[in-house]
Amino acid sequence: MKRDNIRFISGILIFNLIFSLIGTFCFIYLLLHYNSKKKNNYDLALLCKGDLDCSSILQKAIDNSASTGVELYIPPGRYLITKPLRLKSHVKIRGAGQYVTSIILAKRNKDNLSHCAFSCDETQNGIKYAGLQGLAIIYEDEPLPEMSGLYFHKASRCSFSNLVIKNFGTGFRSDLIWMSNLTSVHSVRCLIGFQINRGTSCYLQNCYANVCVQGFTLTKLAYSSLQNCAVDHINQGGLRLGDPKFKLSFAYYFNNCKGITMTGCGAEHSSGGYLQAKRSVITLVGCRSHNIGTQYNGTKKQYLLDLPDKSSKLTLIGCSLGNDNSWTKNSNAAVFRVEKGSSIYMLNSKVSNTAIAKKDVRGQLFDISANPICSN
Structure with a gap:
């Protein structure tokens, strides 16, 4: 015992x-x-205090994060760079917050010919499982068309959130992206706010383009959604893509996109149109526009909704577009262009303060400067 x-x-x-x-x-x-x-x-x-070039220091920290698997935290401060920082797979970079932690790309000169602030790893495999959060990415000069704030030729399963991108030709750009999300990304004073050239299964939430020539330019994107995104002051603020008398711009532009849903997305105080779709199938739910088209002074017809080809389908559910009569103030601003073969289906929606009598619109031109409904 x-x-x-x-x-x-x-x-x-x-x-x-x-x-x-x-x-x-x-x-x-x-x-x-x-x-x-x-x-x-x-x-x-x-x-990285003062005006020292932090490119090598920050890149070394990114490389170390890739090898250790530890999230890279960048404390509050102003970090000047002269060449792109190359984001790598499985690397998460977190700043202290927008405008609290700022990555500043120096003005281009003969010794600094950088075309972007953040880019992919140099390999052709692109990046995967990477992320950026809580940063301001700013170019300290006027935007140049060939420059991008974030440019990833290929990205998968990546996350970008709480970012401000300012003064670039394109704020966010990817040539191929899938199974990724952008949340609360703010592109300001860029020629193009967001540009995706090909992708699938992407989610853009609370993304905002302000004082850009064009808000969202999406090409060959499939099975993706935009939720509560916004575009303000399109084609204003002195930024131009070509001669303003001939250039038409839109808050949302789609080319060869399928399975796209826009929920609660808006556009306000802009001289451009709301949406143009080419060879695309898009559903809009609860979208809204206000005070757009009032300052357009071009010689070409600018449309609120434009389907210029023969194979696009646009569905509007519970939308309110142009209901402040803004499109009646300009003789070159028309409501619809719907080429034969394309169609707009409307359910409980109101466009340009005129209730559309038909449930769907097919192959007709709508111009409220003459008559709410007139044939092509």
């Missing part, structure tokens, strides 16, 4: 000893890990 008690007590003591050793080991590991991260963050903030 005594031997059993001794064995029982010994077992408890051994168990407590092992448990204490494991706890001590974990505590030491976490302490060292925290101090290492704190030291790295402190080094970034210390080494």
Whole structure:
């Protein structure tokens, strides 16, 4: 009996000893890990002060994050770069917040010919499982058409959130992207706010293009959605893509896109049209526009909704577009262009303060400057 008690007590003591050793080991590991991260963050903030070129320092930190698997945190501050930072797969970069942590791309000169602030890894495989969060990415000069804030030729399963991109030719651009999301990305004073040249299964939520020539330019995108996105001040603020008398611009432009849903997306205070679709199938739910087209002074016809080819289908459900009569103030601003072969289906929607009598519109031109409904 005594031997059993001794064995029982010994077992408890051994168990407590092992448990204490494991706890001590974990505590030491976490302490060292925290101090290492704190030291790295402190080094970034210390080494990148003032107008020093931080390109190499930040790239080294990104490379280290790729090798260790630890999220890279960039403390508050202003970080000047002169060449693109190459984001790598499985790397998460988090700043302290928009305009709190700013990545500034220096003005281009003979020694700095950078075309973007962030780009893919140099390999042709692009990036996957990468992310950017809580940063302002700013070019310190006037936007140039060939420059992009974020440019990824290929990206998959990536996440971009709480970003401000300012003064670039294109704010966000990807040549091929799939299974990725953009959340609360703000593109301001860029010629094109968001440009996707090919992709599938993408989700754009609360994205905002402000004072751009064109808001969203989406090509060959499929099975994707835009939710609560907005575009303001299109073709205003002194930015132009070509001669303003001949260039038409739109808040949302689609080319060869299928399976696209826009929910609660709007456009306000713009001289351009709301949407143009070519060879695309798009559904709009609860979308709205206000005060657009009033300042358009071009010689070509500008349309609120434009389907200029023969194979597009647009469905409007519960939408309210142009209901402030803004399109009646300009003789060159028309409501619809729907070429034969394309169609607009409307359900519980109102366009340009005129209730459309038909449930669907096929192959007709609508121009409220003359008559709400007139044949092509």
